[in-house]
Amino acid sequence: MIISKDLFLLGDQDYLRLPNKDSTRPSMIRPKTNQRYLSKPILGRETESETEPCRLQNMLYSLRLDSTAAHFPCLIPESRQMPVSLAFRGLTVTVGGRQILRDIDGLVRPGQVMAVMGPSGCGKTTLLNCLSGRLQLDSGEISLNREALCKRWKRKICYVLQQDIFFPDLTLRQTLEYTARLRLPDTMAHTQKMQYVDHIIDVLELRSCQDTIIGDYLKRGLSGGEKKRANIACELLTNPSLMLLDEPTSGLDSHAAYNLMTTLKRYAMTEGKAVVVTLHQPSSQIFHLCDKLLLLCGGQTAYQGETCRVVDFFSNIGLHIMPHYNPADFILEQVKRSEEVQQKIIAAAAAARVSKEYPAELQEFMYIPEKLDVTYSPHIEKVTNPEDLSSLDPDVRRLWIDTNSHASSSSSETSDTECYFAWPTSFWTQFKVLSQRNFQEARPRMLSKLNWVQTIGLGMLAGLLWFQLERREEALHDIQGWMFFSTTYWMLFAHFGALSSFPPERDVINKERRSGAYRLSAYYLAKMAGELPLTVTLPAIYHLISYPMLGFHSPVVFFTLLAFLLLNTIVAQSVGFFIGAACMDMQLSITISALYTLSTQLFGGYLATNIPAWLTWMRYLSMVHYAYQNMQIIEFSKGLPIMCSHQSKFDECSESAVIPPTAILEAQGPHMPLWINTCVLMAFFLVFRLLGYFVLRYFRTPK
């Protein structure tokens, strides 16, 4: 019955070509180096006996996949990962005081795809979170090639989340190139990395949209299906050994979903990857692409084993499928039936665990002490000198690098209790790539057309309002007004810009940090460096327009005023970044920012000069206060003097025709010399930047 159903489902002449007579598996147009992934399991025994229907089904699907194998060449050898067997046993997890998973087992070998299915809320995503190491287990064991899941292994796992998290302004190609440069090892040349990007673009059939921006709800970019494939492409770039995908087909039409799953299946087979996907309601074609099935029911196992045997499993407990019915729909309907039926299925699944056919790896769960399967690569221990590597088989060379990178990182502070890992790239590479990416990503946002119009318009307006002010006491308040307005405007602009841009960026950073792509310190420094030219461009343009209109005195005054305007802007950005990083709630961060920036203005020295004595300390918290004071010191001491009026309010005017700069400052209350103000501004910058870093490092660690 299963055979005829499969033939019915396939319905394509290609499938009906007969397989190679003397092969138990079909003859595949597979790269030679990968042949062993399928022909010889790396670890463990093939304990599950293949039934005749399963074997025929596998052959038919393999043939279907082989018809497109020509599009799927071998990966660049230097980046190849070792094949991995994933086994988990007795996983029990409690979240928020509720037991979500109870005693879950599973086994996926290299080249296999496991589907995790079950009704909504049964714990599929929770299971993937456990397998990726993001969720603490109450009990149970997870092993990869019989080693316990540790930080080093987590590096070889990719987890494709349901949400597609990207920088919306980068094109797909830019996104992939940056990912490759960040996550592929420094040992690979740049051209190889780009070759690899091309390869992945072809694998996921994304060439036609490679120059389209990712987009978001405001800007049209990639379609939903393309975004989904882009998400997978980014993860494939790291060439993981194990792929976990949470509902990769949701939101796709049936054709796109099938294409995607075919691609994954082909990838798993040709590259020897283990793939685990959660699926909601797959078509029968997609269902049969999966080698393994884990069916969950209320957090418990309803079936675990080969996909092609699930119908027999249900038949054996008296639940029979109708002819030509989609088995995926059938099994989902069964696990949603009455409590009694559910218990019957769970009991049958529990009974299967003690049967002879149950995989030995799951019956006796033992970790092996070695870090690598040395039988896989017998030459591995013979190599002691990195220069000898060139003479080796690419697979052996990669494994040597792999072993040694683990060994060399053994003194790393990032060590786990049992295993160690090294960053894929050096600090310098991370800094360089992240600075470029930050610049490219932030440029459309920070230097948008609207921001240019706003800056030029405001510069002109301020220039016209305070046009060619006379250097007389009557115009003193206006000159100060221009300075105060300029410092506060750019403070608000930079502060709220940083505040609003960080939360969406945080999602991308968290995703990348979770996968161990780079050091937080490299990201943090790169963010400062990459955004610096963008942060200072608009205030500089504003100053260039408005200050000469006000009255240009000397280049020294012009550039010194600009320097303090920019310093104040960068400080404000640091404060905005710190608040954005510290507050998860946008409303809260806006409220705190509004309170801080408005009080900064009130105590800046222009709006209120007679501050009550018990509140005077507040002015020392105002960054504007220091920048505004410095601008006055420069403008009034280095620029043309300010002439006294006939009825001057300054006592000094009884003896002099010009107002001394110190008298102007003293009229506004206590003041400090230029160098102290500058040091305080620098201290503001450093303190808030460091605080931002510590918040991200210790309080906003991605789970």
Ligand SMILES: Nc1ncnc2c1ncn2[C@@H]1O[C@H](COP(=O)(O)OP(=O)(O)OP(=O)(O)O)[C@@H](O)[C@H]1O
């Ligand atoms: N942090 C949490 N606190 C409390 N309950 C949680 C938490 N996370 C998940 N759950 C609960 O755990 C159960 C399983 O959630 P999970 O997201 O794993 O289900 P799922 O099978 O992936 O669902 P869907 O198919 O709808 O995505 C749900 O009932 C959910 O409400």
